[in-house]
Amino acid sequence: MLYMLGQVALDINDNYKQKYLIKVGLSRKLNQRINTYKSDNPSAIVFDTIAGVERTERKCHQFLSQNGKWYSGEWYQVSEEVFAKCREEGFSFFPF
Numbered sequence: 001m002l003y004m005l006g007q008v009a010l011d012i013n014d015n016y017k018q019k020y021l022i023k024v025g026l027s028r029k030l031n032q033r034i035n036t037y038k039s040d041n042p043s044a045i046v047f048d049t050i051a052g053v054e055r056t057e058r059k060c061h062q063f064l065s066q067n068g069k070w071y072s073g074e075w076y077q078v079s080e081e082v083f084a085k086c087r088e089e090g091f092s093f094f095p096f
Contacts, residue, residue: 006045
């Protein structure tokens with residue numbers, strides 16, 4: 001399953017300005033994976049899940065790179081507008 005998480009974080013190096021972060025990942029054990037994120041990062045929110053494969057995950061990462069910037073691991077920093085679209089529309093916002 002492909003999943004999308006969102007998180008609003010505060011940048012302590014930039015006067016606590018809000019950063020909008022999106023993560024797209026792939027997991028065979030989705031519930032276990034999300035529970036791991038929730039215990040490590042309780043402010044992360046699940047935006048959407050769909051059936052998917054690695055190719056689809058790569059397309060999502062490419063889209064996030066084009067509409068934001070890589071942040072860390074599979075997390076991408078995006079604008080508030082892209083974050084809102086991901087939250088509202090989930091994977092249907094992605095062009096595939």
